[in-house]
Amino acid sequence: MNAPTNILQFTVKNNSDKKRKVSLFELFSDNLGVSISTPYLNSTYNSTNTKLWLTKHKLNIGLIRLMWNDKDVNKNIYFRYFTYVCGTPFGRMMTVPLFIVGENFSPNQFQECIIDLPSDFELDGFSTDIVFDLYPNDEITISMFEKEVKEKNAFSDSVSVEKHNTGLTPFVGIPIVVENNSDTDLEVDLFSPKLHDEYVKGGKIKIYRVWEGEESFGNKYTNDQEYSYVTFLQRLVNHGIYLDSKDPIATYDCIKIINPYKNGFNDIKIGKLKIKTSDFISPNNNVAVDIKLDDKNDFYTFVTVIPANTKMMFSFGKQEYIKDYKPTELRSEY
Numbered sequence: 001m002n003a004p005t006n007i008l009q010f011t012v013k014n015n016s017d018k019k020r021k022v023s024l025f026e027l028f029s030d031n032l033g034v035s036i037s038t039p040y041l042n043s044t045y046n047s048t049n050t051k052l053w054l055t056k057h058k059l060n061i062g063l064i065r066l067m068w069n070d071k072d073v074n075k076n077i078y079f080r081y082f083t084y085v086c087g088t089p090f091g092r093m094m095t096v097p098l099f100i101v102g103e104n105f106s107p108n109q110f111q112e113c114i115i116d117l118p119s120d121f122e123l124d125g126f127s128t129d130i131v132f133d134l135y136p137n138d139e140i141t142i143s144m145f146e147k148e149v150k151e152k153n154a155f156s157d158s159v160s161v162e163k164h165n166t167g168l169t170p171f172v173g174i175p176i177v178v179e180n181n182s183d184t185d186l187e188v189d190l191f192s193p194k195l196h197d198e199y200v201k202g203g204k205i206k207i208y209r210v211w212e213g214e215e216s217f218g219n220k221y222t223n224d225q226e227y228s229y230v231t232f233l234q235r236l237v238n239h240g241i242y243l244d245s246k247d248p249i250a251t252y253d254c255i256k257i258i259n260p261y262k263n264g265f266n267d268i269k270i271g272k273l274k275i276k277t278s279d280f281i282s283p284n285n286n287v288a289v290d291i292k293l294d295d296k297n298d299f300y301t302f303v304t305v306i307p308a309n310t311k312m313m314f315s316f317g318k319q320e321y322i323k324d325y326k327p328t329e330l331r332s333e334y
Contacts, residue, residue: 006059006146008050008123011037014134024142025051027129028085028093034134054125062147064117066101068140074113075260077140078102078287079177079313081210082132084121096121098130100210102258102313103171107282107290119144133213171256171290173317177214179206180306190302190314205306210313255291258313265289266305292319 014020016033023029024036068074082098104115122128123144130142180186182204188195190207199205208214257265257277265277270293277289306312 006057007143008059009038009141009143011139011141012134013139014136017136019133019135022132022134023085024130025054025123025125027051027087027127028131051125054123056125058125059123059144060147061119061121061123061144063145064099064119065114065143065145066117066140067114067143068138069113070139074138074140076135076311077138078105078258078260079210079311080132080134080138082130085129085131087127095131097211100175100313100315102260102288103173103175103256103315105258105288107288108284110284112285112287120147171254171315171317173252173254173256173315175210175313175315177206177208177210177311177313178306179311180204180308181206183308185305185307187303187305190304192301252316252318253293254317254319255293256313256315256317257289257291258287258315259289259310260287261307261310261312262286263307263310266307269301269303271300 010024012022012024013035014022014033015035018033020032020034021029022031022034066077068077078101081100084096084098086094086096088094098119098121099117101115104117134140176190178188178190186199186204188199188205195205195207200207206214255268259265265281268275268277268291273293275291277291281289
């Protein structure tokens with residue numbers, strides 16, 4: 001017989017005109033300008049009561065579900081990342097990346113504005129919390145499901161944990177956001193340092209690593225940021241996004257592209273290889289595209305067109321490290 005599964009569910013909204021750091025149980029932030037409510041109570045959410053309950057009922061979370069209502073207002077949620085933060089008695093904190101929303105949105109799902117994420121962490125009410133950023137008008141509902149645990153019986157002293165049969169495997173890669181702030185479509189080579197001089201310095205294109213946040217690159221640059229920008233692109237070029245099983249150096253053979261603006265996925269050129277992404281958009285939705293590369297190719301360019309006034313995410317992963325992940329195989333030669 002299975003013990004009942006506990007569920008924690010919260011709706012979080014940024015009511016201010018500034019970006020806010022949210023600490024779900026208010027352990028690492030006071031959540032100024034943010035409202036948190038729960039559908040189970042017809043009253044204002046009280047984090048103290050929830051934390052007291054968690055101190056008596058520690059939860060091992062096995063699944064997180066995120067939902068948001070207005071796909072137009074909340075399109076930037078696809079670029080948000082969530083972290084698990086644990087405090088120590090000595091005043092130190094440990095931060096562990098949990099997930100990036102867009103990396104876990106599948107081209108095969110029909111419904112937008114929802115993702116399920118297999119997870120494995122504990123909430124205890126006094127030292128652990130979920131931390132993430134909310135921008136103005138962002139609103140999101142977070143549901144956390146406890147792992148299903150079999151009750152002890154007379155024939156067994158052990159307690160076994162049943163894995164959620166979700167059929168889901170999160171995509172884990174190196175994600176970058178490319179933002180075209182101009183009124184015209186721009187063809188860019190994401191792995192060329194010339195991109196910095198042609199578009200980035202002029203404010204037309206903004207590129208940043210998702211885990212570092214939007215503020216890591218902008219219209220103003222310091223020498224350190226410029227150095228970081230160039231060396232990061234070079235690191236991607238050196239690793240490549242192709243699979244070479246004989247090469248001990250980590251390489252990448254999967255690409256996930258997210259475009260919540262729904263104005264198209266343009267072809268990609270990687271050296272002499274041309275990927276016609278525009279011909280392979282899933283019939284289920286037009287927000288995400290997954291690509292699988294089979295062969296080793298010269299990897300010195302990554303050219304594509306970013307539509308005007310559009311923000312997109314490109315995440316580069318390795319199928320070997322993403323258990324059971326099955327991207328769409330898209331491939332065509334010149």
